[in-house]
Each structure stands twice: as C-alpha cells, then as structure tokens.
Amino acid sequence: MNDAPFFDGSLPILDISHVTKRYGSMVILDDVSLSIRRGEIKVLIGPSGAGKSTLLQSVNFLVKPDSGTIRLEGKPVDASSKQALCRYRQQVGMIFQDFNLFDHLTALRNVELGLIHVKQFRKNEARDRAMQELERVGLAGRAHHYPAQLSGGQKQRVSIARALAMDPKVMLLDEPTSALDPELIGEVHAVITRLGEAGMTMILATHQIGYARNLADEIVFMENGRILEQGPPEKILEHAELERTRAFCSRIADARG
Amino acid sequence: MEEIRYLVDEVLPALWRGLLVSVSLIVPSLVLGLAGGILLGTARVYGTGWLRRLCDGIVLVFRGFPLVIQLYIWYFGLPRIGVYLSPYTASVCGFVCCSAAYHSEYIRGALLSIRPGQMLAGHAIGLTAFQTIRHVILPQAVRRALPGCGNEIIYLVKYSSLAYMITCIELTGEGKILASASFKYFEVFLTVGIVYLLLVTLVSRALEALETHLVIPGFERYRT
Amino acid sequence: MTKGWTAVIDGFSYMLEGAWVNLVVVIGALGVGFALGLPMALVQVYSRSAFLRTCIGAYVWFFRGIPLLVCLFLFYFGLFEYLGWNLSAFAVGVIVLGLISAAYQSQILRGAILAVSEGQMKAGRALGLSDVQTIRHIVLPQALRMAIPGWSNEYSILLKDSAVTYALGVSELMARAHHVASRTYQHLYLYVTAGLLFMTMTWIGTRLLRSLQERLTVPGFSK
Numbered sequence: 001m002n003d004a005p006f007f008d009g010s011l012p013i014l015d016i017s018h019v020t021k022r023y024g025s026m027v028i029l030d031d032v033s034l035s036i037r038r039g040e041i042k043v044l045i046g047p048s049g050a051g052k053s054t055l056l057q058s059v060n061f062l063v064k065p066d067s068g069t070i071r072l073e074g075k076p077v078d079a080s081s082k083q084a085l086c087r088y089r090q091q092v093g094m095i096f097q098d099f100n101l102f103d104h105l106t107a108l109r110n111v112e113l114g115l116i117h118v119k120q121f122r123k124n125e126a127r128d129r130a131m132q133e134l135e136r137v138g139l140a141g142r143a144h145h146y147p148a149q150l151s152g153g154q155k156q157r158v159s160i161a162r163a164l165a166m167d168p169k170v171m172l173l174d175e176p177t178s179a180l181d182p183e184l185i186g187e188v189h190a191v192i193t194r195l196g197e198a199g200m201t202m203i204l205a206t207h208q209i210g211y212a213r214n215l216a217d218e219i220v221f222m223e224n225g226r227i228l229e230q231g232p233p234e235k236i237l238e239h240a241e242l243e244r245t246r247a248f249c250s251r252i253a254d255a256r257g
Numbered sequence: 258m259e260e261i262r263y264l265v266d267e268v269l270p271a272l273w274r275g276l277l278v279s280v281s282l283i284v285p286s287l288v289l290g291l292a293g294g295i296l297l298g299t300a301r302v303y304g305t306g307w308l309r310r311l312c313d314g315i316v317l318v319f320r321g322f323p324l325v326i327q328l329y330i331w332y333f334g335l336p337r338i339g340v341y342l343s344p345y346t347a348s349v350c351g352f353v354c355c356s357a358a359y360h361s362e363y364i365r366g367a368l369l370s371i372r373p374g375q376m377l378a379g380h381a382i383g384l385t386a387f388q389t390i391r392h393v394i395l396p397q398a399v400r401r402a403l404p405g406c407g408n409e410i411i412y413l414v415k416y417s418s419l420a421y422m423i424t425c426i427e428l429t430g431e432g433k434i435l436a437s438a439s440f441k442y443f444e445v446f447l448t449v450g451i452v453y454l455l456l457v458t459l460v461s462r463a464l465e466a467l468e469t470h471l472v473i474p475g476f477e478r479y480r481t
Numbered sequence: 482m483t484k485g486w487t488a489v490i491d492g493f494s495y496m497l498e499g500a501w502v503n504l505v506v507v508i509g510a511l512g513v514g515f516a517l518g519l520p521m522a523l524v525q526v527y528s529r530s531a532f533l534r535t536c537i538g539a540y541v542w543f544f545r546g547i548p549l550l551v552c553l554f555l556f557y558f559g560l561f562e563y564l565g566w567n568l569s570a571f572a573v574g575v576i577v578l579g580l581i582s583a584a585y586q587s588q589i590l591r592g593a594i595l596a597v598s599e600g601q602m603k604a605g606r607a608l609g610l611s612d613v614q615t616i617r618h619i620v621l622p623q624a625l626r627m628a629i630p631g632w633s634n635e636y637s638i639l640l641k642d643s644a645v646t647y648a649l650g651v652s653e654l655m656a657r658a659h660h661v662a663s664r665t666y667q668h669l670y671l672y673v674t675a676g677l678l679f680m681t682m683t684w685i686g687t688r689l690l691r692s693l694q695e696r697l698t699v700p701g702f703s704k
Contacts, residue, residue, distance in 0.1 A: 062603050082611060090609035100604035104623045104699050114608035117618060148700040159604075166608060321680035323641035325655055326672050333662065334669035337485075418548035422648060429551055436558065443559030450547040450555055457546040 011074070013038045013201055014092075014170050019058055019068030021051075021225075028054045029065065030225040036170070036203060041196050042230075043212040044205040046222035047248060052205035053097070055222070056172045059203070060094050061085060072169070090118055093163030093171040098179050099155040101147040107134060107158045108143040111165050119166065133161035137191050153184030157191055164195075171195070173204040209252050213237060221245045268435060268448065275431030276452060282345070282417045282427055286352035287410055293353060294360020294406070295395070301361060302368040303390060312361070319358035324416055327351045332423040344425035348417075356413050363405030367398035400471055407464040414457055428452060485670035492661035492671065499657035500678050503643045506574050506653065510639050511632070513579025518586030525587065526594050527616070537587065544584035549645050553577050557649050574646035578639055585638075589631035593624040626697055633690040637683045644679070654678060 012035035021029040029051050036042050044052040057063040059070055061079045070077045072091060078084045102110050111130035115121040121129065134140045137157040147155055156176055163171060173192065177185040189211055196202060196215055206212055212219060213233045220230040221240070229236060229245050240246045300312045319327065332347040342350065371394050379389030421430040432449035436442045521537045528534055544552070557573045568576070597620050605615030644655040658675035662668040 057603075060607055062606060086609045086611055088609075089607055092607075094604075094607035096600060096604065096607075098600055100598075100600035102601060102604065102619050102623075104619075104626065113618060114610065117614050118609040146700040162608070318676075318680075321683060322676035323644035323655065323679055325644045325647065326658075326676045326679070329655075329659070330669065330672045330676070334672050337667075337669040415546075415548040418550045419645065421550065422645075429548065429554075432551070433554065436554075442554065443563045446551055446555035446559050450551045453548050453551060454543065454546040458542075 012036055012071075013073055014059070014203075015069075015071040015074075016055075016059060017069050017071070019055070019065045019070070021054055021058055021063060021065050028225050029058060032068070032222075032225070032227055034203075034220065034227060034230075036201060038201055039199045040217050041202045041204065041215055042218050042220055043216035043233075044203065044220050044222055045207070045209065045212060045236075045248070045252075050222040051225040052222055053174050054225075056094070056174045056203065056205055059172055060089060060092055062094070086118070090114075090166045091169045093166060093168030095156070095159055095163060095171065095173040095176045097175040099147075099152070099159045101150075101155050101159055101162075103147050106144050106146055107139060107150065107154075107161075110147075110158055111162045114162065114166050129165060130161070133165045134158070136164065137161045138187075151184060152180045153187045156180065156188045160188075160191055160195075169201065171200055171202045173202060173206075175205050175207065178207060207252070209237065209249070221248065223248070263439065267439075268445065271431045271435050272428065272448065272452060275426065275428035275449075276456075278345075278425070278427040278431075279417055279420075279456075282348055282352065282420055282425070283414055286349050286356060286413060286417070289349075289353040290356030290413065291360055291406065291410075293357030294409075295364055295399075297357055297361035298364025298368060298402075299390065299395075301365050303386070316358045316361055319354050320362070324351065324355050324419055325422055327355055328419060328423045344420070344423050347423055348420035348425045352413060352417065352420075355416075356409055359409045359412070360402075360406050363402040363409070364398060366405070367400075367402035368394060370401055371397050400473070403464075403468055403471065407461070407468070410464065411457055411461055414460055415453065418453070484665075485667045488661060488665035488667035489670050489674045492657070492665075493674075495661065496654055496657045496671075496675065496678065499652060499654035500682060502571070502651065502653040503640060503679075504682065506571070506578060506643045506646060506651070507636065507639045509575035510578035510582050510643075511636065513575065514582025514586045514635070517579070517583035519590055521583065521587035522590035522594060523616070525591050527612075541584045541587060544581045549577070549581065549642055550648055552581065553645065553649055570646065570649035570651045573649060574643070574651050578642060578646070581642075582635060582639055585635055586632075589628050589635065590624065593627040593631070594620060596627055597623045626694070626699070629690060629694040629697075633687045633694075636686050636690065640679060640683055640686065 015035040017033045017035075019029055019032045020027070032051070032055055034042070034055075044055065046052055054063055058065040058068075061070075061077070064079065072088060077088045101107075102113065105113065108127070108130050111133050112121075112126040115126040115129055116123065131140060131143060134143055137160055139154060139157055139161065142150060142154060142158075145154075147158075150158065160176075176192065177188050180188065185208070189208075192202070192204070193215060204212075204215070216233050218230055219233050219236040221228050221236060221242075221244075223244060229240060229242050236245060237249050240249065297312050297316060300308055301316070302309075304312060322330075328348060328351040331342060331351050332344060335342060335347075375393055375397070376386075376389055379393045380386075384392070417427065418429040420427050421433065424430075426434070428449055432445050436445040439445070521540070524530075524533050525537050547555075553573065556577050557568075557570065561568050561573060601619050601623070602615055605619045606612070610618070643653060646653060647656040647659070650656070654675050658671045662671040665671075
C-alpha cells in the first residue's frame with residue numbers, strides 16, 4: 001500500500017456528495033452525501049426501496065446519477081470519459097445481490113478475466129493471482145467449477161474473489177447475502193469479516209442487522225432516497241434520534257425475535 | 258405517360274386478379290390448416306400409442322419435405338396413382354397439409370405446457386377427458402400457441418407464392434407474365450413484393466390485435 | 482412399380498450431386514446471413530442512433546415480409562440485371578437466401594443478446610472492462626451459445642428454401658429430380674426420393690449442430 005502522504009486516515013478515501021437520481025417523476029436518490037475514510041466500514045440499512053442499491057450502483061456509475069459528484073482520494077470522477085471511468089471502476093469493487101458471475105466461465109476464469117483484459121496480466125500471472133484470490137475465499141478447490149455447479153454462498157465468494165483480484169481501494173457490497181439460503185449466509189459473512197479485519201474499506205447494504213452491528217464502524221439509515229441518520233451501531237440501533245429509525249429497527253428486531 | 262398507361266391498363270388489373278387468386282388460396286388453406294393442426298396436435302398429445310405415432314410420422318414428413326416438392330407431388334406425382342388435381346386444388350392441398358403439420362408443433366408444445374392439475378380438476382368436477390380438453394385445455398393452449406401459429410400463418414401468406422411453380426397463376430404468376438412481356442422485371446417484382454409486404458403486415462397486425470383481444474392475466478408472457 | 486425404383490436408382494447419383502449443391506447454397510447463405518446479421522443485432526441492441534436502428538428494422542421488415550420466390554425473381558431478373566451484374570443463378574441463390582437469412586439471424590441473435598442478463602453487463606463494467614470488452618468477452622460467448630438452437634432451425638428452413646432456387650434454374654436436387662422425372666415419367670418416386678434426401682440432410686445437419694452445442698456446453702446452459 002503506497003499511500004499518498006496526506007492520507008493519514010482522517011481524509012475521506014471516497015466522498016459522495018449531493019447525488020440525485022430520478023426515474024421519471026420518481027426520486028430514487030434525493031441529494032445524498034456520504035463519505036468514508038480509509039479502513040472504515042459503513043453499513044447501509046433501511047426498508048426495501050430506500051435507495052441503498054441505487055446509491056451503491058451510482059457510486060460505481062452503473063446507474064448514472066443525474067447530479068452530484070463522487071471523489072476517490074480527493075479526485076472527482078469524470079464519468080464522461082470512458083477511460084477514466086474504467087480506471088476508476090477497477091479501484092472500486094462491486095458485489096451484487098445476485099452475484100452476476102459470468103455464467104459461461106469457470107470460477108477461475110471469472111476471476112482471471114478482469115486481470116487479463118483490464119489489468120493486462122499475462123495468462124499465467126493471471127492464473128496464479130486468481131488462484132490466490134480463490135484460496136483467500138476458501139474456494140481453491142472449486143476453481144474449475146462453473147457457476148451453475150456452485151452453491152449460492154460459493155458463487156458470492158467467487159464474486160468477492162473476482163472483485164479483490166482488481167486490488168480495489170473500496171468495496172461496495174449490495175446486499176451480498178439476501179439471495180442466499182440462511183445456512184449459506186455464514187460463509188459469506190465470514191469472508192467479509194476477514195476483509196474488514198484486513199483493513200478493507202467497505203460500504204455494505206444489508207438487512208442483517210445483527211451482523212451489521214458487529215461489523216460496522218458506522219450505520220447509515222436510509223429511507224425514501226435520503227440518508228436520515230448515521231452514527232455508531234449502538235446509537236442508531238438502540239438510541240436513534242428519529243422516530244422513523246427507531247420504528248425500522250424495532251420492526252426488524254421483532255421480525256427476528 | 259406511356260409508363261402510367263402501362264401501369265393503369267395492364268399492371269394493376271393483372272395484379273388485382275393475381276391478388277384475388279392468392280387470397281383465395283390463402284384463406285381456405287389457413288382455416289383448414291389451423292383446424293388440421295389442432296386435430297393433429299391434440300392427437301399427438303392425448304392420442305393412444307399407434308395414433309400418436311402415426312400423427313408424429315405424418316408431421317415429420319410434411320415438415321421435412323420442402324414445400325415445393327410437396328406441391329410437385331400433389332400436382333405431378335399423384336396422377337401416377339390416378340389422382341388428377343387442378344393446379345389450384347393441388348396448391349391448397351399442399352398448403353393445408355404443410356401448415357397443419359407446422360401448427361401441430363405449436364399446439365402440441367402448448368398442450369404439453371398446461372399443468373396436469375388442469376386435467377385433474379376437470380375430471381374432479383365430472384367432465385370427460387374430451388370435455389376437459391375442449392373446454393379447459395384447448396382455450397389455454399390456443400393462447401399459448403398463438404404467437405407460433407401466427408408466424409406460421411405469415412409463412413403461409415409468403416409461401417402461397419410457390420403455387421406459381423405448379424402453374425397456379427396467382428400474384429407471383431401474374432407478375433412473371435407481365436414482366437416477361439414488358440421486360441420490366443425490376444419494377445414489376447418490386448410492386449409484387451410490396452403487395453406481399455402489405456399483405457404480411459396486414460395479417461400480422463390482425464394477429465396482434467387477436468392476441469391482444471384474447472389476452473387474459475397469466476398468459477401475457479407467451480407474446481413475443 | 483419396378484420402373485419407378487429403376488428410375489430412382491438410375492438417377493440417384495445425379496440427384497446426390499444436386500443435394501451437394503443445396504448444401505453449398507445453404508452453408509453460403511448461413512455465412513452471409515451471420516456476417517450481416519451479427520452486426521445488425523449488435524446495432525439493434527446497443528446503438529444509440531435511432532436512425533440506424535430504424536434502418537435495420539426496415540431491412541428486417543422487408544426481407545421477412547417478401548416471399549422468397551419473389552425476392553429471387555426481383556434480384557435475379559430485376560436488380561442485378563438492372564445493375565448490369567452478370568451473376569450466375571447459383572450466386573444469386575446464395576446472396577438472396579443470405580440476405581433473407583440475415584434478417585432472421587439478426588432477430589435470433591438480438592433475442593440471444595437480450596437474454597443475457599443485464600447483471601452480466603454490469604458485472605463486467607464494475608470490473609473496469611470497457612463496453613466493447615464486456616460485449617466481446619462476456620455477452621457474445623453466452624449469446625452465441627444460446628443462438629445455436631435458433632441456427633439449427635434456420636439451417637433446416639434454409640435447406641428447404643434452397644429447393645426454390647430451382648425456379649432460377651440452379652441445378653440442385655429438386656431441379657434434378659424434375660429433370661429425371663420428365664424423362665422417365667416417374668414423378669412420384671423421384672419427388673419422394675428427393676424429399677427423403679432433404680429430410681436426411683436436415684437430420685444430419687441438426688444432429689451436427691446439436692453435437693456442436695453439446696461440445697460447447699457449459700453447466701447451466703443445458704437449454
């Protein structure tokens with residue numbers, strides 16, 4: 001990690017400011033701002049349709065925001081330049097709810113693909129690096145399996161390996177476990193926890209409040225396209241200032257109860 | 258001026274005559290072909306062993322032989338066994354058999370896609386197998402088969418031009434006669450082509466309207 | 482009866498040569514159709530130019546709506562004559578069937594491309610692949626596999642359509658069957674034989690495409 005000297009951990013590595021997104025007359029994101037420091041883990045919670053997923057996809061410009069700026073290490077991202085966008089996306093890993101593994105490629109080839117075509121690795125270097133990443137998520141033994149031959153949890157771990165292979169500075173995780181059967185959630189959470197312990201900067205959207213409490217440095221509550229409240233887990237989950245936040249947290253707690 | 262006279266005095270009346278013959282080929286072929294397709298398709302799904310195999314065989318042959326060859330068999334081949342058909346009758350026979358075979362594929366697929374529970378439910382309220390097929394299964398299957406059958410009907414409109422090959426003078430045939438006389442092949446066949454295009458567009462609009470008319474919730478996704 | 486079979490046996494090798502002509506026409510037309518159909522499908526799915534998309538829509542509408550026989554006459558006696566190109570009936574057969582097949586193949590491929598889920602495109606972009614790279618390495622390998630059944634269908638349609646090139650005087654199977662029949666007066670036998678040969682060619686071709694599909698198969702793409 002060759003940090004630029006002024007990144008002492010207090011300046012945000014990723015800064016989202018005043019992002020707005022509309023579909024027709026529907027406002028999906030309403031002037032959202034959020035910043036995250038190196039090594040920090042923020043967890044987005046909120047009801048379905050709150051805009052968590054759109055926010056994460058806007059950060060990566062998979063959804064083009066109508067207005068607002070994203071800064072990585074202080075530099076605003078120029079989404080109009082294709083090259084700049086590709087370079088930026090390499091540095092921001094994205095994990096999807098429904099994995100989006102490339103269905104026609106084995107686990108290993110899924111991880112290799114970006115290394116070869118984006119990072120211009122040679123074939124054998126890419127293979128070694130991809131194997132390393134698969135080992136990191138505990139799936140070296142499944143390297144030659146196709147997505148259809150993997151369980152949901154394994155698919156999500158491969159997709160994490162695929163993102164990690166690009167050496168991202170930030171990882172965005174869009175409800176990584178919500179498409180999984182309950183018994184498979186643990187293995188994916190374990191991988192994410194280890195990432196956090198290794199110092200990865202992450203923004204995670206989830207409905208798993210218990211997990212969020214253990215993982216997060218800060219919890220961000222979103223509703224109707226807006227960030228209503230953010231703070232340390234104990235504060236948001238137990239002594240939230242807003243009625244809405246308390247109502248949501250208690251509903252979730254009841255549902256788990 | 259001369260061009261326009263030629264167009265008005267010769268081309269248009271001839272093409273109109275041809276169009277009428279084409280339509281009189283298409284309409285009975287369409288109706289009988291569809292009816293045959295429903296019968297064949299139903300027999301292939303619900304028929305007993307030998308009937309099913311027989312119908313499968315018939316369909317295999319009529320889908321496997323190029324339509325031109327089928328028309329030649331009807332027109333030039335059958336006299337060998339004492340059956341003499343006029344060009345018109347031979348064409349209609351060819352079109353009906355061929356399109357029935359293709360329709361039966363879609364009907365069969367649609368019938369197989371209906372959940373077995375529908376048949377059970379029919380039996381449960383005391384309908385016979387035939388009644389259940391007629392009142393419960395077919396109304397659902399026809400909706401599912403409609404996009405495929407619709408394509409087949411459009412093919413029929415286009416392939417009706419092959420009647421010309423066995424000297425049934427319809428739209429294409431009239432075009433050929435005109436063009437051979439005036440040597441204006443490009444203009445005449447472009448016009449003939451446009452008439453077919455209009456016919457095909459008209460038929461596909463009508464089919465779309467029919468599909469929309471027949472649509473019921475739960476059957477929308479079979480539209481293409 | 483025996484006369485009929487004698488005519489078939491005598492004319493058989495002559496007819497087989499004709500069947501070969503049909504195969505060459507079909508393979509040529511499939512090639513022309515793919516070479517034109519793939520770019521057309523890509524434009525229809527990905528191009529932002531409404532003008533281009535409309536042009537291709539019009540092309541597809543024209544070639545799907547006009548009967549093959551009329552199209553053959555239009556090009557052979559009409560357009561190419563008019564342009565002063567001196568093309569053989571065989572070449573015109575390949576070109577016209579190819580142009581028509583391009584219209585159909587573009588729709589097969591368009592459907593296949595659209596069937597690749599949007600998430601695949603997003604995942605590619607999220608890795609930093611450019612759109613062209615994503616289409617080339619992720620979308621097309623999946624879409625082309627999904628298009629194989631459509632091609633198999635297209636092959637059997639083209640094969641049967643290739644019999645219509647007889648109307649231009651291409652010396653293919655149908656023409657040869659008719660030729661032998663008009664000498665021996667055994668029409669029924671010869672046409673049935675020709676039909677069975679067409680069926681055999683369809684069967685062999687679709688089997689080959691199916692084994693190609695199985696060779697390229699990837700778990701999860703069983704359909």
